[in-house]
Amino acid sequence: MTTxxxxxxxxxxxPWCGFCKRLKSQLSRDGISITEVDIEQTPEAAEFVMKVNGxxxxxxxxxxxxxxxxxxxxxAQVKEKLAAQS
Numbered sequence: 001m002t003t004x005x006x007x008x009x010x011x012x013x014x015p016w017c018g019f020c021k022r023l024k025s026q027l028s029r030d031g032i033s034i035t036e037v038d039i040e041q042t043p044e045a046a047e048f049v050m051k052v053n054g055x056x057x058x059x060x061x062x063x064x065x066x067x068x069x070x071x072x073x074x075x076a077q078v079k080e081k082l083a084a085q086s
Contacts, residue, residue, distance in 0.1 A: 008082065009034045012049045012061040019072055020060040026075040032082070034062075 009027075011034045013020035027034055039046040039057060049061045052069045063069045064081060073081075 008032075008065050008085075009078070010063045011036050012039050012045055012063070013059045014038060014040050017059050023060050023073070023075065023078075027078065030075065030079070032078065 009032065011020070011024065011027075013024070013036055015038060024034065024036070037045045039049050039059060046057055049057050049059065052061055052063075053071055058071050060073075061069055061071050062073060062078065064085065066085060068081070070077060070081060
């Protein structure tokens with residue numbers, strides 16, 4: 001699964017994940033747009049998350065335009081990653 005071209009960041013999440021909700025809210029407040037994928041509704045997304053996280057369905061997992069991923073990152077880590085890409 002690849003990051004959609006229109007988005008800089010794809011966030012793999014679940015509806016019940018508190019960490020996902022918090023990070024999504026923080027990103028939104030900072031004007032950072034994401035494409036969100038619910039791994040419970042998209043089996044191939046769950047498989048991708050497991051591949052990236054050593055067999056675990058750990059969310060939030062963020063995938064950036066360059067194909068790299070961060071698992072459960074802080075807002076500061078996301079901003080640092082975006083700054084390094086630009």
